[in-house]
Amino acid sequence: MTARHPAGRRLRVAVDVAGADLGPAPVVAGALAAAATVDVTLVGPRALVRPLLPAGAPPPGVRLVDAPDVVGMADEPVAATYAKRRSSLLVAAGEVAAGRADAMVTPGNTGAAVLAAAVRLGRVPGVTNPALATVLPVPGAGPTVLLDIGATATAVPEWLVEFAVLGAEYARCRLGLERPRIGLLSNGHESVKGGPVRRDAHLLLAAMPGYVGQIEAYDVLGGRVDVAVTDGFTGDVALKMYERTLDATVGLALDAVRAFSPIGALARERQRRVTRAVRSGLAAEAGGALLGVRGVCVICHGTAQAADVEASVGIAAECVRSGLVGRVEAAFAASSRRRRVVRPARVDH
Amino acid sequence: MTARHPAGRRLRVAVDVAGADLGPAPVVAGALAAAATVDVTLVGPRALVRPLLPAGAPPPGVRLVDAPDVVGMADEPVAATYAKRRSSLLVAAGEVAAGRADAMVTPGNTGAAVLAAAVRLGRVPGVTNPALATVLPVPGAGPTVLLDIGATATAVPEWLVEFAVLGAEYARCRLGLERPRIGLLSNGHESVKGGPVRRDAHLLLAAMPGYVGQIEAYDVLGGRVDVAVTDGFTGDVALKMYERTLDATVGLALDAVRAFSPIGALARERQRRVTRAVRSGLAAEAGGALLGVRGVCVICHGTAQAADVEASVGIAAECVRSGLVGRVEAAFAASSRRRRVVRPARVDH
Structure with a gap:
């Protein structure tokens, strides 16, 4: 094509x-x-x-x-x-x-x-500031847009609101969603969670169509939101933790598969299959869009x-x-x- | 015992x-x-x-x-x-x-x-503030202490230095290390990375024995440090991202194993073995110590x-x-x- x-x-x-x-x-x-x-x-x-x-x-x-x-x-x-x-x-x-x-x-x-x-x-x-967005696949649910993953390390509440608007448009374009569900990445679901920046952003976002509230990092891969909004520092940490954990887990799963597989071509084929299944099921997109x-x-x-x-x-x-x-x-x-x-x-x- | x-x-x-x-x-x-x-x-x-x-x-x-x-x-x-x-x-x-x-x-x-x-x-x-520390296993290397994972969401440079001292003692007690290597979790290795809080903490930490510099989230599971220091908000996000990715990856690996296993007891045994290998190799400790x-x-x-x-x-x-x-x-x-x-x-x- x-x-x-x-x-x-x-x-x-x-x-x-x-x-x-x-x-x-x-x-x-x-x-x-x-x-x-x-x-x-x-x-x-x-x-x-x-x-x-x-x-x-x-x-x-x-x-x-x-x-x-x-x-x-x-x-x-x-x-x-x-x-x-x-x-x-x-x-x-x-x-x-x-x-x-x-x-x-x-x-x-x-x-x-x-x-x-x-x-x-x-x-x-x-x-005010551009944001970098990636798409993470979620097993058993639609993928999640995560932003900012590193364009703007500092955040004030209004910028997080801007990121939410940017992320929603990205989800509309890339995921074909009319009304994406948007979450503000925080350290808990309750509105008392987060510091003053998240709490103020939460209040501002309340008026935004599709906003579901503060979310935890669990929810980024949980099928609960289509867009997870955070500052570029936290997004960088979240994405790299994700990528490294994925790599480490695949490595250990392969060791376990090897332990009960016959030696040779069949074992290698099984390992390829596990790697492919896990990576295609979870790897973040190769490129982030600067919004x-x-x-x-x-x-x-x-x-x-x-x-x-x-x-x-x-x-x-x-x-x-x-x-x-x-x-x-x-x-x-x-x-x-x-x-x-x-x-x-x-x-x- | x-x-x-x-x-x-x-x-x-x-x-x-x-x-x-x-x-x-x-x-x-x-x-x-x-x-x-x-x-x-x-x-x-x-x-x-x-x-x-x-x-x-x-x-x-x-x-x-x-x-x-x-x-x-x-x-x-x-x-x-x-x-x-x-x-x-x-x-x-x-x-x-x-x-x-x-x-x-x-x-x-x-x-x-x-x-x-x-x-x-x-x-x-x-x-000034207590910190909550967990121990994460690292495949192929010694485990890493990660703190703060949620006791103190706000951070100033001096508190991060305190967390580094707390984490070092925890690594000495729990991991038996005499001189643990300490990293400051940031969005890059260069000293220009991080915002003013990380950069100031980095300058203060330079005098600390075992301090290796700013690290990325990759390094938390990378065998490069024994202690990864951050604020409780970022630590909460990092740990939950880690736990959720681990769960999701294990789930996909099991699906892949099932796809080439015979039905029945042998398949279940293989799945148990993969789950056990990955979880025992990567799961964070069940409890965090409040330091x-x-x-x-x-x-x-x-x-x-x-x-x-x-x-x-x-x-x-x-x-x-x-x-x-x-x-x-x-x-x-x-x-x-x-x-x-x-x-x-x-x-x-």
């Missing part, structure tokens, strides 16, 4: 192929695989990318845009963004801003990616493999086709009319 | 048998099982407890102390503590304070349990089964035998001499 823009032409996705933990090779491989369904713009240092292309040149449907500067994982985002004006991140975001691409995908430094997207694409009016900027930006793991990059391009394409950005703009245009000010509780990790 | 006090007599543990989610029956059953190795004091409404005892009376090694008030899970901790002066929580803590028990165990309302212990036992001089109060207090899940209560009594016994409270007092007496004041960054969830 070829992913098409609502206007009928093939989608164009700019892929930042520099700055990933594993180097450009798997990113380029994933982007080339994705070129089967969308037009791809590879963004990175030309000299680094060319040798990775078949016959040393971009195949049909693939463009190469030179971006000589690379932002590394250890770079401080703000300093790097201002010092490296021709970084693959800023150039990729610039492709989207200039209308030469419909979306960008990056496995680079998250903080710098958020900044590049905010600077080049701009924020949606009414959005609240005026363009589609998907950020994937710094250690993304080719398949993860390809999947992230697919997520970006879905965001474009479902009109995510326009829906977010419309939601904030509507909600700004009922905005009110609260006391300045603030969570600063 | 009979658990003995360093002084040579059998240990005495007060068990709060009221206020658990599943009612008093599993708690009493677990406490009676624990009475094989320690002397047990059952604390709760007499009329509720008596019918659960064999022959309607406490067997040898078991006392029953009446506490007519029950603090429920939905009760607001401060209000309940002041209104219910004869609650099983305050009476159990009072048994320890009066020297009639060496430790207390409760599956009740965590906030009220923390308050009851702080009020009746007092805090260790130098400790920073002048007595041993172990708080277990509100949904604790009899075996969890019995295991929690075992944890309490280990804390007493290893001289946890005295070691914490000595650590704070030493650290208070090098304390200094920082700017008042504060995290308020």
Whole structure:
């Protein structure tokens, strides 16, 4: 299937192929695989990318845009963004801003990616801070959108309300839900739980359609909500705890399967089956969508493999086709009319 | 084996048998099982407890102390503590304070349990807030102490430093480590990560023996640290995310095992084996130790089964035998001499 823009032409996705933990090779491989369904713009240092292309040149449907500067994982985002004006991140975001691409995908430094997207694409009016959202599958129930998973580490109640609006639109676009159920991630269900930031956010959210109240981390995978809202610090901890626990559990389950399996091909097949069942049943999506900027930006793991990059391009394409950005703009245009000010509780990790 | 006090007599543990989610029956059953190795004091409404005892009376090694008030899970901790002066929580803590028990165990309302212990036992001089610590097994490496998992939801940098001292002593007592490696749970390894609270705590912790720096949630199960330090809000989210992911993964692994197993007894045996391997390899300890109060207090899940209560009594016994409270007092007496004041960054969830 070829992913098409609502206007009928093939989608164009700019892929930042520099700055990933594993180097450009798997990113380029994933982007080339994705070129089967969308037009791809590879963004990175030309000299680094060319040798990775078949016959040393971009195949049909693939463009190469030179971006000589690379932002590394250890770079401080703000300093790097201002010092490296021709970084693959800023150039990729610039492709989207200039209308030469419909979306960008990056496995680079998250903080710098958020900044590049905010600077080049701009924020949606009414959005103070962008949020990064992922989709977690839930066994026996529909998946859950978790946000923010790392775009904005600090939170005040109003920002959490903005994240709830962003998450609801993401659930509408990605999960096809008309009225997603929204929970505020806290340390208990009672309204006395959480500190002043959660309690104030809880009061503000009470007016939001679909808001079910404060939830516990259990509920993120519990089928009780479609959207779990938190600040980027807590979301980062929750997601990484989830991913690491999943890995560790799969490892132990495999050991147990091995213990009662015959040696050889059958044992390996059984282990593959367990791994596949658990990972496909629980692994978070390969890429998170950056919400609240005026363009589609998907950020994937710094250690993304080719398949993860390809999947992230697919997520970006879905965001474009479902009109995510326009829906977010419309939601904030509507909600700004009922905005009110609260006391300045603030969570600063 | 009979658990003995360093002084040579059998240990005495007060068990709060009221206020658990599943009612008093599993708690009493677990406490009676624990009475094989320690002397047990059952604390709760007499009329509720008596019918659960064999022959309607406490067997040898078991006392029953009446506490007519029950603090429920939905009760607001401060209000309940002041209104219910004869609650099983305050009476159990009072048994320890009066020297009639060496430790207390409760599956009740965590906030009220923390308050009851702080009020009746007092805090260790130098400790601003108690912290609740659990032990997580790590496949292929030594276990990790995670704290705070819910005693103190708000954090300032100095409190996180206190938690690090508490966690280090807990690791010494429970894991037998002389110089535990301590990490500060954050959203990245770099010192620019975290907000002002983590960054200030990071600077303060730099002087602490064994401190390895800021860690990510991955590292909590990564064998990189022995103690992971965080505030009670983040710790609650991390632990519950962990527990729920573990449950979900085991469920999916079992489905996969079932798919290639013959029907019947052999399939059930294989499923049991996978469940046991994964749970024993990864499940958090049944009870968390409340650190920073002048007595041993172990708080277990509100949904604790009899075996969890019995295991929690075992944890309490280990804390007493290893001289946890005295070691914490000595650590704070030493650290208070090098304390200094920082700017008042504060995290308020």
